[in-house]
Amino acid sequence: MSEADAFSSSPAARPTGGDSPSVAGGSLRARVHAQRRALRVLTAHFALTVVAITTAATTAALMFIISFPDALSFGAYSAATIALVYGAVTFPRRAVGVALGLAASAAVLWVSSRYHVDALITWTAVGAAAWTTASVFNTRRSRRSPYLPASTALAVTPLSMGIVSALDWNAWLWALPAAAAGLAAVAWRAEWIVTFRARRAAVRSHIKYRTGYHLTSRPEGDGRWMNEANLEVGADAEALTAAQLSRLGDPWHVLHSRSLHNTAADADHIVIGPGGVVLVDSKYRSGHFECHPWVAEDGTTGADWAYNGAPVMTDLVGSALFEADKIAWAFHADDVPGQPVPVVLAIHGARMNVPWGELIIEFTAQAETEGDPNEQQVTDTKTVTLVDATHLAEYLRQLPARRFTSPSTREFAAGEAAGQSLEEIELAAQRRYIRDLATVAEHLFVPVSAD
Incomplete structure (x- = not known):
């Protein structure tokens, strides 16, 4: 045969x-x-352009015609708001990542003030939150959504920090669960298991x-x-x-x-x-x-x-x-x-x-x-x-x-x-x-x- x-x-x-x-x-x-999303983004950009022009004209009128004392502040806050909305509309995934990172950092700072944690430990935890956010959201190995693993990993940092501080353990012990959660989130999104299986298969069958x-x-x-x-x-x-x-x-x-x-x-x-x-x-x-x-x-x-x-x-x-x-x-x-x-x-x-x-x-x-x-x-x-x-x-x-x-x-x-x-x-x-x-x-x- x-x-x-x-x-x-x-x-x-x-x-x-x-x-x-x-x-x-x-x-x-x-x-x-993607084409539907692009059309929505273009529509939002047009609306933001109209809002920006209207805001600029209003700010100019408040400054030079009405002589409103806080006209410059109005213009600055309006510009910042438009810039934030533009970023959220144009880069929604990155905007969510930044928001999650900021929320985790705020939680770390609250735990630090609540339990009087050392400044070095506090800012190390903030840096860890930023690293976790950037690592999970910048992984391009797969199309898996980053939101759930990033949220879970980021929640571990302030939670472990609060538990360690409340129990009066070694102040650096929070880093172990935080690092493990961050690596697990990256590994899940990057499909490290698939990578390991591929390398093992390539070695076994001599596949280049x-x-x-x-x-x-x-x-x-x-x-x-x-x-x-x-x-x-x-x-x-x-x-x-x-x-x-x-x-x-x-x-x-x-x-x-x-x-x-x-x-x-x-x-x-x-x-x-x-x-x-x-x-x-x-x-x-x-x-x-x-x-x-x-x-x-x-x-x-x-x-x-x-x-x-x-x-x-x-x-x-x-x-x-x-x-x-x-x-x-x-x-x-x-x-x-x-x-x-x-x-x-x-x-x-x-x-x-x-x-x-x-x-x-x-x-x-x-x-x-x-x-x-x-x-x-x-x-x-x-x-x-x-x-x-x-x-x-x-x-x-x-x-x-x-x-x-x-x-x-x-x-x-x-x-x-x-x-x-x-x-x-x-x-x-x-x-x-x-x-x-x-x-x-x-x-x-x-x-x-x-x-």
Whole structure:
């Protein structure tokens, strides 16, 4: 039995690993929320501008026309209020963080005055509150909300300080629970458990990956304003794709709506299975796709694709190829020849005359030879597979299985003790590698949410 047959004959009772299908389309829904939030912010900015102009005119009238003695104070307080409202509207999360930090500091100062705590200890506690606030709110590892962990950790500082002072214990003992609470809040939001599991999996299966990642601060993407109806259709298409991928079963793992390194782009679906890492991009189109295979005189084969009668353009696949390159970069595979991360387009809505087929994309540049200045030469080719979304699970299952690793000495010993054959031991080792690869991918590519 081949590896592909062994994987395909595995029990189907175990579900597909990875994300729940319900989170698919999260990046597009996040963009809808972000655009609505941006519209509210712009409206608030306009209202604040009108208020600021009116306040300035009123202050000038009070100073130079009515000669009101407190006109300058009125203007200063009004400007400060407008600035605070502007900050709260423009940076709501940071405003909440500052407010929580100030509230914790005020509580520390109250405890200090109540129990006559030393000034050094008091201001150390204030500094600890500021450190906790900055650490929790500046953690970019995940989209988890910072409000609950920050509030809980900040409450520990004045509470522990008050208990220590009331019981007349060593005045510095408050620092232990405060530091533990701060670290726990940062660890929860930064998902240190996920990081630890990824590093352990990478060591166990010798998986190389780049630990540095930079997430964009805005989930709305590249700044373009997109039609909300189109975004909702795209999100629904991703949800339908996720439902198809959930049929794969064990040992497949699927991640939905994941951020990529150093870009505002995100991957619709990252599929990890016996064939390696595959990028699946959901596309909703109306009309029909047609695949026309051909055979050249030298025996080479290929296919021409048409969409509604016109040749398929590269703009259909450009973003998916870019995302696949980012995934390959994260796994140190960006210099591997060919396409280390295959690209699959799951087509929804449009009819296809084949269940799936390959589309060859040629990248050209001006030829360096003397002659026709318009002559182009092919510099690179990429392959993208277009799949009728209803056949997506079927297509992925028929991909050839790869041999990622060899069984370790421990796996050999455990398998022999359990009476397993060499083929079963080998299959178990490949499954272990797939699980570890999925664990690393879960760490590398952070979920996108509407937070």
